[in-house]
Amino acid sequence: MKVLYVTNMFPVPDYIYFGIHVREQIQAIEALGGFEKSVYFINGRAGKLNYLKSIAGIRKRVKEEKFDLIHVHYGLAGLFLLFFKPAIPVVMTLHSGELYRKKGFWNHLMQKNITLALLRRVRKIVVLNDDMVRLLQPHAPKLVKQPCGTDLGLFRERSLPPDPHRKLRIGFPGNPARPEKNFALFEEIVAMLRPQFDVRVIEFHNQSREEVVRNLNSIDLLLMTSLVEGSPQIIKEALACNRPVVSTNVGDVADVLEGVRNCYLVESFDAKTFIGPVSQILSLPLHERRSDGRDKLYKMGLAADQVARAVKQVYEECL
Template identity: 40%
Template sequence: MKLLLITNMYPAPEQPSSGVFIKEQIEDVQNEIDLEVDVFLIDGINRGKFEYLKSIFTIPYQLSRKKYDAIHVHYGISGLFLLFFRPKIKKFMTLHGCDIQDWGSNFWNVWITKKIIKNVDLVYVQNQKMKSVVEKINPNVEIMPCGTNSSFFAPPPNFNKKAKSDFLILFPGSPKRTVKNYPLFLEVMRTVEELGIQNIQHLCLENMSREQVKDAMLNADCLLMTSISEGSPQVIKEALYCDLPIVSVPVGDVADMLAGIPKCKVANTFDKLELARLLKSTLSEDYAPIRESFMTKNQYNNQYASKRLARRYSEVNDRETTLRVIGNKSLVE
C-alpha cells in the first residue's frame, strides 16, 4: 500500500522534535503492515501561512505524479487543498485540538477545518468534545488519541532526581503561545507562594531537544497545565511516563488521562486559588508510582494507535469492503 502523509508538523533538522510522535506513529504502522509512505510537510510554522495556499497546487501535483492508495492529513488546515481537489482515493484526517475547538482567536482556523472535514472519509479526533463537534458535520469520526513513546519517556534504572533546594514546576510549552495561557500559570505560581511555598521555581518547555524535555521532566516536581484549549496533550502523557505529577485545568481529555493516577489532580475551574491549592497539595505528598499506574491505560501508548491505523489502512485495498462509522462502532459491510 502507498500512502501520502500530509502534515504541518514533522521532524526536521532545524526542529527535530516537531511532530515526532507522528513520525513514530507511521513507523510503527509500517512494522504492522507493508506500507510505503511519502511525507508532504507544509511548513507553515517556519515559512508562514502562504505555505498552506501553495499546497492547494503542490499536493494535487504530487498526487498526479505517483499512484497512492490513500492520504492521511494531520491538522485541519493541512487539508486546505481538499476544498479545491478531491482525489478518488481514501482520505483520512487526524485533528489535534485547536484546529476544531474554537477558543476565540482561532475562529478562521476552525471555520476552514469544518469545511474541509466534509470531504474526508474518516476523521480521527482526540477527545469526546472534539467528536461532538465533528459528528455534526461528518458522521465518520472516531476518538483515537495520538500515542506517546513510553520507552523513550521513562526513568532510567535506579534513577534518582538531581538534588536541589527548590521545587521545580514545568510550564508545558512556550509562553508566546496564547492558547497555553502563561499569564494564568504565573498567577498560580504567585498564589502558591502566598500559601506558604516560598522555595519554588519554574521552567518553560520551549526551544528544547527531546532529550532535554525528558531530563526536565525526570527532575521536576510537578507539571502545571493552564491551557485554554487542548486535544489530548502529548506533554501530559510524556510527563506521566516520566513519573511526574500533574496539576491541570479541565481541558481536553486530561481528566480521563489522570483518573486514578496518584499525585495528579484536575481542577474544576480555571481559578488560580483552586489550582494553587492543588499544586501545594501535590508538592506535599510522598512518592507514588505514577508511571506504573499510567502504563495500564494502553490507549495512550503509541502501539495502540498504530495497530488501529494499520487495520484501517489494510481495509483500503479490500475492494469488497465498505467502511461505515456510526458513533463509536465500526461497521464493515
Template identity: 30%
Template sequence: MHVLTLTTNADAPFMNEQMRVLERRGVSFSTLSVSGDGRAGRSRTPADYLRFLPSVVRESANGYDLIHAHYGLTAPMALAQLRKPVVLSLWGSDVFGPVEPLSRACVPFCDEVIVMSDEMRRYLGRDCVVIPDGIDLEKFRPEPGDRARQEVGWADDEHHVLFPYTPEREVKNYPRARRVVNAVNGLIDRPVRLHTVYGVDHDLVPTYMNAADALLLTSDSEGSPNSVKEALACNLPVVSTDVGDVASRLGGVEPSRVATSDEELIEGLRAILESGERSNGRENAREISIDRSAERMLEVYERVV
C-alpha cells in the same frame, strides 16, 4: 501500503513516531509540509497555502493508496486532489481554535476523520475515530530524579514545576501558570521554580519529566495533550485545567489534580509539592502506548483503502 502525509509541522514528534511504528508494519510514507514560518507566535500567509496546493495535486498522482492530512489547515489541499481517499487527523487547536470553521467544513468530505478525544468528537457532532497520540513507553519511563536534575542543571533544594510549552502560545495560558506558581511560592518553605521547556530534542523530554516535581497544564483548550500522557509514563504528578481528555487520563492517578479555578490549581500544586510523591500514572499510560495507537491507525488505513 503507500501514504502521502500532509502537515503544517513536519517535525511534530508524535506524528513522526507514529509513522516510524507504522513503517515497521509495512506502511511507507512521503511527507509534504506547508512552506513558510508556522512557529508559535507567527503565522503563515494564505499565499503559503496556495503554493502548497499544486504540489499536493501533483504529488498525489504518484501511486499513493491514500492521503493523510494532519491538522485542519491541510484538509482543503488533500480534498483538492480527486484521485485518492482522504484521512484527516484533527489535533485540537484546529477544532477549538480560530480555524474551526475550515476544519468543520472539510470533515464531511473526508473518508475518515480521526480526533484525539471524545470531547472533540462530541464537539464536532459526527462519527469520528478517537485515537489519541500514543506514547513511546520505552523512551518515557521513570528514572531517578536526582540524576535527571543533575543532567538538566536544576538544584536539588528547590521544587521544579514543568511547563512544556513556549509562553508565546496563547492557548497554553502561560500567565496563569506563572500566577499559580507565584502563589504556591508563598505557601511552602522551599523555593518553587517554573520551567518553560520547549524546542529541545524530543529525546531529552523524558529527562525533564523525571527531573520535575509536577507538570502544570493551564491551557484554555486541548484535544489530548501529549505532555500529560508523557508525564503519566514517567510517573510525574500532573496539575491541570479540565480540558480535552485530561480528566479521563488522570482517573485513578494519585497524586494528580484536575481543576477549574486558580484556587484549585494552587491548592493542588501545593499539596503535590509538599507530599514529594511520584504518581502511579504509568499504569494508565499503558492504554495509550505508541504501538496500540499505530495498530488502530493501521485499521483505519486498511478500512479506507
C-alpha cells in the same frame, strides 16, 4: 500499503518539537511493517502562500506515485481537497486548533469553516477527545476518537543523581507566549506557593526529546493551566515518566488522569483552587512524589505502538 502523509505540523530547525507527535506517529506506523510512506510538509510558518502552492504540489505527487491512501494531519493541510478529489481514500486527523479558538477571531473562523468544508470530502475523521466528537456529530459515521500515542520506550522513569541543594521543580507545559497556555495563571499559582516552597520553574518549550525526558524526570509535578487543548502530549509524556500532574479540565485530560495516583484535575481557572492539590504533592517526601501514570497509558491503549495499530486498522477500513 503506500501512504502519503500531508501535514503542516512537522519539526523544523528553529522549532524542533513542532509536530513531533505527528512524525513519531508516522514512524510508529512504519515500524509495524508493510508500509511505505511519503511526507508532504506544508511549512505554513515560513509563508501562508505555501498552502496554495501545496494544491499543485500534492496533485503532482499523487499523480506521479501510486498511493493507496492519504492521511492529512491538521485541517488546513487538506486545503487541496477543495480543488481536486483524489481517487484514493483520505483520512484526516484534527489536532484541535481547527475547531477551538487559539488565535484571533478571524483566524479561528477561517480555519473552522475551511475544515468543516473539507470534512465532507474525507473517508475517516480522527479526533482527540469527546468534545471534538460532540462538535462534529453531523459527521458521526466517519469519526474515530484516537489520541496520539507516547513512546514508552523513550519516555520512562529515570533515576537522577542526588542534589542536596535541589529546589522543588514545577514544569510548565509549553511556550509561555502562546495565549491558550495561560502562563499568567501559572505564574500566579507559583507566586502564591513561594512563601511556603522554594520553587524553580522548568519550561517545556522547544527542547529535544532527550531534554524533555531528562527534565520530566527532574520535576516534582507538571502544572498545566491551559485554556484549551486537544490531547496534550506533554501530559502523557509526564505520565509515562510516572510524574504527578495537576491540570485544568481541557481536552482529554480528565480521562487520562482519572484514577492516577498523585494527579489532580482542577475545575477552575482561579489560582487559589490549585494551591491545595499542588501543595499536597510538594509536601510529600521526595520518593513519594510519583504517579502510576505509565500503567494508565497502557490501559488506555496510548502507547505509541498501540496507537499505531489502531490507526492501521482505520486505514484498512478505508480500503
